[in-house]
Amino acid sequence: MSHNGYITEEAIAGEDGPLAGKTVAVKDNISTEGVRTTCGSAMLEEYVPPYDATVVDNLLDAGATIPGKTNMDEFGMGTTTETSAFGPVENPAAPGHVPGGSSGGSAAVVAAGDADLALGTDTGGSVRCPAAFCGVVGIKPTYGLVSRYGLIAYANSLEQIGPIAPSVEEAAELLEVIAGPDERDATTHDARDHGTDYEYAPAADGDVDGLEIGVPTELLDGAEDTVVEQFWAAIEELEAQGASYHEVSLPSLEHAVEAYYVIAMSEASSNLARFDGVRYGKSGGYDGNWNDSFAKSREEGFGEEVKRRVLLGTYALSAGYQDKYYKKAQDARAWVQQDFDEAFEDADVLASPTMPITPFEMGESLDDPLKMYLADANTTPVNLANLPAISVPVGDDSELPVGLQIVGPSFGEKQIIRAGSALA
Amino acid sequence: MSDYDVGPDEVEHIAELARVELDEAERTLFAEQFGDILSYFETLDEVPETEREPELTNVMRPDEQRECLSQEEALQNAPETEDGQFKGPRVS
Numbered sequence: 001m002s003h004n005g006y007i008t009e010e011a012i013a014g015e016d017g018p019l020a021g022k023t024v025a026v027k028d029n030i031s032t033e034g035v036r037t038t039c040g041s042a043m044l045e046e047y048v049p050p051y052d053a054t055v056v057d058n059l060l061d062a063g064a065t066i067p068g069k070t071n072m073d074e075f076g077m078g079t080t081t082e083t084s085a086f087g088p089v090e091n092p093a094a095p096g097h098v099p100g101g102s103s104g105g106s107a108a109v110v111a112a113g114d115a116d117l118a119l120g121t122d123t124g125g126s127v128r129c130p131a132a133f134c135g136v137v138g139i140k141p142t143y144g145l146v147s148r149y150g151l152i153a154y155a156n157s158l159e160q161i162g163p164i165a166p167s168v169e170e171a172a173e174l175l176e177v178i179a180g181p182d183e184r185d186a187t188t189h190d191a192r193d194h195g196t197d198y199e200y201a202p203a204a205d206g207d208v209d210g211l212e213i214g215v216p217t218e219l220l221d222g223a224e225d226t227v228v229e230q231f232w233a234a235i236e237e238l239e240a241q242g243a244s245y246h247e248v249s250l251p252s253l254e255h256a257v258e259a260y261y262v263i264a265m266s267e268a269s270s271n272l273a274r275f276d277g278v279r280y281g282k283s284g285g286y287d288g289n290w291n292d293s294f295a296k297s298r299e300e301g302f303g304e305e306v307k308r309r310v311l312l313g314t315y316a317l318s319a320g321y322q323d324k325y326y327k328k329a330q331d332a333r334a335w336v337q338q339d340f341d342e343a344f345e346d347a348d349v350l351a352s353p354t355m356p357i358t359p360f361e362m363g364e365s366l367d368d369p370l371k372m373y374l375a376d377a378n379t380t381p382v383n384l385a386n387l388p389a390i391s392v393p394v395g396d397d398s399e400l401p402v403g404l405q406i407v408g409p410s411f412g413e414k415q416i417i418r419a420g421s422a423l424a
Numbered sequence: 425m426s427d428y429d430v431g432p433d434e435v436e437h438i439a440e441l442a443r444v445e446l447d448e449a450e451r452t453l454f455a456e457q458f459g460d461i462l463s464y465f466e467t468l469d470e471v472p473e474t475e476r477e478p479e480l481t482n483v484m485r486p487d488e489q490r491e492c493l494s495q496e497e498a499l500q501n502a503p504e505t506e507d508g509q510f511k512g513p514r515v516s
Contacts, residue, residue: 046501047501048500048501050493050497050498050500051497183485186483252471255467255468255470255471258465258467258468259468259471261461261465262465262468273443276443277503278502278503278504278510278511278512278513279502279510280501280502281503282503283503283504285503286513287513287514287515288513288514288515289515290512290513290515291440291443292445293512294443294513295439295440295443295444295445296445298443298444298445299444299445299446302444304450307446307450307454308454308457310442311435311438311439311442311454311458312458312461312462314438314442315438315458316465318438318441324468324469325465325468328468328469328471329468330476331468331471331473331474331476332468332471332474333476334476334477335471335472338474369457369461370457370460370461370464373461
């Protein structure tokens, strides 16, 4: 049974190294030299990158084989992998349901065993959401830990490439391979300048004795009962292993989703301006006024959700509305960062359900974009604050998987890996 | 549900700014949805003005010639080229 997890199945063999013998599927917004990279969009249906993303170089140098490019929401814009121009992905762990998004193909091929590991990208939860919905592990690294060179941008200030794997230890091993500063991405940092190093796999030792967990109450408020029950059961499991928890209030989180969408859409409207059908992308072959020709190519090349976000972003940045939307969203972003900083004064990590809901049925959220956006309530704050987070599968419902999100302080990848490894 | 009014004409204006042509059905649909979405974004009004710490610093490298894509590689995805250059729409 195919879950439509791949857009292109074309193997790229690596050298030799720690990932020798492993297959690592790569999301189709990450450039692979000579293998088409579509971003799940008709606009880039025939686009073949002339160079590799830095993370792809890293994978091949480490000996991994890339079995193919995975399906995704168009340009990463979605929470269900249903906005792909190449058809929706079905959740192998919950048939009839969406795999989450936007890295739904990456999570699905790992959950189905079609690839050992995968790379996704996380702008507002796009690694953690599909990991949670498909019952696998996903890590969104600290902003700047992993190079974005060769990642086709959606919202530069928010996104990071991250690993998806069956277990925390395997996700940590993959993170070791892709993390590190890159002169081709000026936003990368060297973790060693931030009091840590890149030895992530040894941190997956499951030792949570003495760990203090903060539980932001705002991230439980809107969650479904079944999700909340399974969340607390997981916290009890951590307590039984020596961790303790306290509840904490982060009032700024109430505004994270709207701040996230204003910022992401604004950045998207600028980033996607490059797709004009002249240098690359779909050209309708129109002549005449350039603006009209481009508008026609973009009408044909972009799907509905992409148009919606490009238009809303254009609106938020247009004269007279910038202060009202974009500037307020930046205030909210700074407020979220402050709230997290304060919460980490009394906690080693913070925990919440990754998603406030169990996976949508296929087609359920397509007609209601706002409903889909609100599902990102628990994941978007982490991107706004540039922090690392992991989603690990928890709970006892084998039909509808639930994920636990563990958020760490900046460059605290080891803390979240250690805490997560006590559960998966 | 929404008291925020974005009509099809305003959607059309934004679409022009964004260089995306829309058909009639999309204009109507987006006008409907934008009202709901924008009134949700309105809740940002409740956010207090917050001091932002500048996190970005300029990162410079020496301005030296380096290996880069060849002209052929840079042009390989262009739908149309002429004399080693991108070819845009013909202005009639």
